[in-house]
Every structure is written in structure tokens, then in C-alpha cells.
Amino acid sequence: MLGDISFRNYKKNDIHGLALYPATMVAPVQNIILQELLKSEDIYSVLDPFFGSGTALYEALELSPKIKLIGCDINPLAHLITKVKLQGLTKNIKKDVEKLKYYLDNIQIDNYSFHNMNKWFRSDIIDSLKKIRQSIMLIECKKNRLYFWSILSTFIRKYSNTRSSTYKLHIKDIDSIQRMKNNLIDDFLTSVEQNISKFTISSSNVKLYKKDSLKQLTKFKNNSIDLSISSPPYGDNATTVPYGQFSSLALHWIDKKDLVFDGWELNNYSAIDRRSLGGCYKGSIENETGSLLLQPFLDNISKSKQKKVISFFRDYFIFLDELCRVTKKYIVLTLGNRTVDGVNINLTSITQEYLEHNNFRNIYECDRDIPNKRIPKLTSKVNNIPVFSMNKEFVIIHKKIV
Secondary structure: OOOOOOOOOOOOOOHHHOOOOOOOOOHHHHHHHHHHHHHHOOOOEEEEOOOOOOHHHHHHHHHOOOOEEEEEOOOHHHHHHHHHHHHOOOOOHHHHHHHHHHHHHHOOOOOOOOOOHHHHOOHHHHHHHHHHHHHHHOOOOHHHHHHHHHHHHHHHHHOOOEOOOOOOOOEOOHHHHHHOOOOHHHHHHHHHHHHHHHOOOOOOOEEEEOOOHHHHHOOOOOOOEEEEEEOOOOOOHHHOOOHHHHHHHHHHHOOHHHOOOOOHHHOOOOHHHHHOOOOOOOOOOOOHHHHHHHHHHHOOOOHHHHHHHHHHHHHHHHHHHHHHHHEEEEEEEEEOOOEEOOEEOOHHHHHHHHHHHOOEEEEEEEEEEOOOOOOOOEEEEEOOEEEEOOOEEEEEEEEEOO
16 A cells, blocks of 8 residues: 555655654655545545644645644644644744844843753853843744744754753763853754745644643544544653653743643653653553453563553553544554563554454554664663664554444
């Protein structure tokens, strides 16, 4: 159906390179999947319940400009980046860039601060970030202002004192912090100017929710979405990809008035991850089908490690139930199989069987190597046995049986 989907040479030189975000889907893969499904029958609405940086939703827009786009993500930074990509810029963007440059040359540094600012940023970097922050806040056009924030989010991470080798917050050694050259303002402005040309399409037929997907999906009507496409978490964020922790430094600097922000998100660095899918223990799995599918894996995992697996799958099966309820035609998922306590948990096969149980027939499956990873292939050792990270991802397509 799809042919080779490795796309080893794909570089984010397109709009998907706008801002750094963890573990994003590969745009060409989503594009060819959507191409196949959109030409097979009429698709009027697309849902991504964990939209992240908006890859799938943008690719759907590119293929079908009038399609209704619906997305959900609990992370304010994900919401910001995706909104910018889908709503585009105004015709006055270049004038606003010139205003931004003027403000940067003339702004007086204010006294803005937050907890542990000096831990995560060198003092001269703080001054540069304050200049940029204040300058963006002076831009009147919100659409263009959000664009500047999304560009800045990448450089907040790049010029912080945290290591770039992991998505978690880990302080660099002193020498690395001191060696860093402060080209922050020039790098930011260069990126602002270079990325403008990537905005060629936009849509007003978009509804993005900055919500817990489990709660938001319950509000959708039965069979109200033609096609659902997503890459859900492969386990609890804290021990897989800590999207919230990754985003926290940027969220401290971005003006909260320009975020969909409730306040709890920055209670601590793990607040978003703890409220995400499987982030906290809510009891045993209530679903009999799900319990039976997971039990063979739990039988080989020590009691001390079972709790986090149960926490994730309890939420995950609820999510799948809701996804099946609201989806009218197709479900497309990109998945990875994580290892816990030396046991490889086959999330892909569990998901396939669960969807089949919920009247979604598998019509396609394939896998692809993950050629470029932030997380090393060998992550750690447990009892002197190497623990390998995920090196493949799996794409499954299921069609609803009417």
C-alpha cells in the first residue's frame, strides 16, 4: 500500500522545522498515508488526539485545504506551535520583523524573573532573552507575535544550561556552560526571517483543544470524526518522552497571555507529564479485554515495575475506547514498543487486537527504522544486562466495520 516509508534522508527543512519539539512524527510518512486514505473515500474531518507539533494535522491541510482539523494536546507549547503552523502569518509579517529589530535595539531590560532562572540560564543569556521577550510583547498583531514565540522556544532550549543529549532537564558541566557563545539574538532573528517563506497555506477550519485527551474525547459525538491519526505516548511520559519537562523552560519565558495556560502547568517541571496519559496511578485496569492482552507481559515484569505499566495502559485502553467511539471510518496510529524490566511490551499488537475487538479491522501495518534519535540506542543496564531504546516505529491502519 505505502511502499518504502523509511525516509532516512528526510530533514526538517520544511515548516516542521519551525520549532524544536520531542519525538515528532515523520511528515512524509503521514503525508503518504493521508494521500492513500483521502483518495479512497470522502474524508471531511481529521482528528489528532495527541497533536504535538501538529505534523499530521498540517499534512492533512496540505492535501485537503478545506478539511476540518481537530486536535487535542495537554501541553501549552504544543498548542502554540501547532496553532502557528495551521493559522499562518499576516501579510504584515515583514513589517513586524522590522519593528521587532527596532525594539531589540532600543529596549531597556526589565526585572522579569522566575524560580531557578539563574540555574538554567547564564546571566548574559538571561539579558538577551529578556530583550527578546519584551520586544515580542510589544508586537500588536497576535498571529505574528505567536510566530515569534514559537521560533524563540527553540533558542530558549538551545541557549539554556541543560544538556541537548536528552529531552529531560539535566544541567551541563560548568565548562560547557562557560564555553557557550551568546549569539542568541542574531540566531533568533535569522530563524525568524528564514522561516517566513515556509508559510504557504493556512486554515480557519481548525479546532485545537489544550486539554487532557481522555476528558476531551468524551465530549465528542459518536462517529463524528471521519479519520483519526496520531502517535500516542508509548508509555508514561516520565519514563518515555518527557514532553512537559522539555517544554517547561520555554513556557517560563513566553508571555502567558499568548498561551492557552491554566497555571498548574509550571507548578513543577513534571506537572504536565504527571497529568498526561498514564502519568499517575488510578488503580487497576478496569477493562477485561485490555487486562487479558496485557497480562502476559505483566507476568514477566517484577511487581515493583508493574505499577507504571498498569497506570499507562489503564488510561490507554480508555483512550482507545473513546477513539473507536468517535471515529467513523479510519484510525491510523504510529506506535513504538517500549521495554520495561527487560520485557519488550508489544504496544502495537496489543493495540491491533484491542481495535479489532472494537470493530476496527486492520487493513495495513508496516514498520520503519528510526534513523535519527535523541535517545541513544543503548540507554542503560539493569543487572548488567543492556537495555535498548526503541529503534523501530510501527504504523497501523484500521477501518471501522459497519
